[in-house]
Amino acid sequence: MYKIYNYCKRTPDIVHNLTDVKIPIIINIILTLGLSFSVNAKPNFKQISNAINEGMRKVSWHVFFKNLGYDDNCDEVTLLVHRIKKTVNPSYKPCPIQHAVFSDSFVEKLISKLRNQSKPHNVVFDHMLKELKQFVTDNNIIIKPSDKNAGVCLMYKHDYDKEVMRQLQDETVYRPATHAEYDYATQDFTDKAKTLNKTLFKSLKLNSIIPTKFKPANFYILPKLHKQYDTFPKGRPISGTCSSINKGYAMLLESELKPLSLHIPNLILDTPHLLLRLQNLKLDPKRKYMLITADINSMYLELPIDVCKRNCIKHFEKFKNVTDFPFPITKNELKTLLDLSLDYSYLEYNGELFYQRKGIQMGNSASVSVANITAEVELECLNKDEIVFNGRFIDDILMVVDITDFTNSVDEWLENTFKHNFLTFTYEYSLENVNFLDLNISLNSNNEIITSIYSKPMSKHEFVHFSSNHPKHLLKSLPYSCGMRIIRSCSNENIQLIELEKLREKFIRRGYPNHLIQNAFDKLQNKSREELLKPKSKLLIKFLSLHQPEILAQYNISCSPTTQSQRLSEVFVVVPYCNNIKDMGKIVKSAFHKEVNLCTSNRLRKCIVDVHICTAFSVKTSLRKYIQLYNA
Structure with missing residues (x-):
């Protein structure tokens, strides 16, 4: 226990107590290790x-x-x-x-x-875990990770339940349901699935991808500590659909929509993709540019299901002849798959059933692709000549706008640009720098784009502790892989060195040996940023071949x-x-x-x-x- 305490005493406070109960020192030590910490337990040979x-x-x-x-x-x-x-x-x-x-x-x-x-x-940790269990039980406490990596939250169960029910009682999004209604809906789902099976891969018996045991989605929330609150923070709603009846059909739909998503030119796949696009963006040093970041508010909940279906079918009709689908499908069959995946959004909390009548379930296997395609159709308003760069990562948008010839105010232009009949936006703009994903993006005096690592102020992200019951090769590789991320993301070498030293301190706090960290940093000295930016994943290479083939040409990469x-x-x-x-x-x-x-x-x-x-x-x-x- 002393060894664990010695490791943890220098760790920043990542435990948030939303109760009036004082957290015992042992409980605080356990939770400071992080929820990913794996206990050194007796081997479970049955597992x-x-x-x-x-x-x-x-x-x-x-x-x-x-x-x-x-x-x-x-x-x-x-x-x-x-x-x-x-x-x-x-x-x-x-x-x-x-x-x-x-x-x-x-x-x-x-x-x-x-x-x-x-x-x-x-077995030393067993006693500590028993104290944790007793503490939670005696005080009726629930422990959850908070939203945006803000740490671990201790909450009274009744406060957590109150926030959950506040959301579920919003009749514009959810409505109460009965078990009889759910049973009828599952039977209706089975009948539609059998009908689809008669036309789509009859020999494969698609109705067999209906789970033998199924239940409504498991509803829970992640407290938004980064938002202002009085007594209890609002929660991000999540629907765990792992055991839902339409899980298999949502996976089938995702396999068809994912190739279609490649035909969204402004889509950003990940940070390496964004860095490649920004590096390839050449701005005129004589003109004036503005950096804009925007966020679609509650995107998954605000997308009407009928609009999602209509836009997915529209996108399918437009690109079906130039898309490599895993299996051939007709417009009507796609519509049936959309119905099966999106129309049976039942969820359960504390034994009570609800139906999500608006938006996509956050947890549905096809939710990201459906949201991406729907947003692409809905955001045609962003296709303006003055927008020289437009990138979107699901609901987050980054734009570079040429404002040299603006006659109206910037605020007026933004208000007109982000006007939509059902989507709402929050946005920020700057002539110097903005934060997007995990990057800080800025313009220098010559309009060259400079990037560096960005971490949200509330983020308490901590690496898995070195004493955790994880494979040692995984733990030993973390300093090296995280260092490569810094070199890749930071375009300025001085900033790279500063961020690497910060990284060193983080790993020291988490119990990593100094010699292991130093060995990783010695290997990083031989890594160049250009080498780390080179596209490697098959998905990224495929996407670049469709929309930015000039980037692949710079690296002499062919899409085979x-x-x-x-x-x-x-x-x-x-x-x-x-x-x-x-x-x-x-x-x-x-x-x-x-x-x-x-x-x-x-x-x-x-x-x-x-x-x-x-x-x-x-x-x-x-x-x-x-x-x-x-x-x-």
């Missing part, structure tokens, strides 16, 4: 067994599809629907060739080997399609990480390789040769998981 069984199924299906020839001429639809079926129904049927690839005793032998490699776990055999080359077996088991990843990987090499079928062995089995880890014992359990 590990389930993970190994899942890995066996993944490898078997991989070999199954290769055996059918999908590595060379892959049936995209079959693979897509198979992936969706497995996602919505975790107990989806086992692969028919699994017994030919793996022996019946494989799991038992592997678990036995892992048990022999396990060592006693540190990826073959299915390349995509199928690796299979990841994901197991819960536990540092009490020595060489866990190596043992699991070695066992899988030895097992598949013992396959007696010559036909399957030819497919197994190209299978590259890798291990990856999941975290099952994070503080977030414990706190969710205690809040239940």
Whole structure:
């Protein structure tokens, strides 16, 4: 406990107490570690067994599809629907060739080997967790992360419930529903799904992507501490749709809308994409420019469902002949998919049912693509000659406007530009600098764009603590990867050095050894910003080839399609990480390789040769998981 306290005593306060109960020092220490902190707990071999069984199924299906020839001429639809079926129904049927690839005793032998490699776990933290549970229970407290990385919030359950119900009782967005209504809606959904199955991939039985067990979306909020409040902050509404009845169809819709989103020229995919566009923007040093950032207020809740459907279909009709869809679809079939994905927005809180009558559920698999396409159609008002740069990341907008020849005031121009019949905006402008995403963007005297790292004042983002039960290779890589982000984002070398020193202090506060940080920084000295800006992701290269091919030309990059055999080359077996088991990843990987090499079928062995089995880890014992359990 002293070791943990010694690590945490220098950490900035990231715990926000919205109650009148004094937080005990031990509870404060635990929460200061961060909700991503993973406790060094005893290995849960039941979870590990389930993970190994899942890995066996993944490898078997991989070999199954290769055996059918999908590595060379892959049936995209079959693979897509198979992936969706497995996602919505975790107990989806086992692969028919699994017994030919793996022996019946494989799991038992592997678990036995892992048990022999396990060592006693540190139980000191168990007592502290029990105190946390008792504190939460005795005081009727709920613990949640706050919005915008502002830290961890302790709240009275009745205050949290009051804010949730305030939102759910807004009849312009939600209305009460009954269980009978929900049952009728799910039956109606099933009937429509069966009708779609008769025309769209009849042989694949699409109605099987309806979960065997489903329930309304789980509604919760994240307190907005960065906004002014009197007694309790407003919350950002989130609908967790992981177990909803339309989860599979929303995933199917997303697979069709995502390629369509590539035809939104002003879309910003991420910060590296924005940096490439800004670097390629050349402004006239003799003219006068204004930097503008705008935000669409409550975008997901304000988008009318009928408008979303209409705009998605309009965008589909416009670009259907130049889009590489994963499967062919007609206008009517797309409309049915939109209905199935967006019309059944039921949610539940404390046993009460509600229906979201307005906007898109924040948590729906297709929500981002639907919002992006809808906004693209609705924001045609931003296509003006004086706007020399226009970029949008979902609901955040960045513009560079030439105001040299303005005759009216800037405020009047902004008011006219951001006028819309149902969307409202907040905006800021400056002749010198603005903040957008995680960047500070400024103009120098020659109208050259300068960028640097920006962090919101309320952000208490802290890296995972070095003593957390995370894979050590992940922890050791963090200083290096975060340093590369700084070099890539900061166009001025002096600012790079300042930000790197700030980064060093952050990692020291989180218990990272000085020699590990120094080794990472020594490697960063050989990295140039130009090298780190080079487009690497397939999605970014595809997008740039459509809208900014000149950027790819600067880096001598050509957009070549990826073959299915390349995509199928690796299979990841994901197991819960536990540092009490020595060489866990190596043992699991070695066992899988030895097992598949013992396959007696010559036909399957030819497919197994190209299978590259890798291990990856999941975290099952994070503080977030414990706190969710205690809040239940």
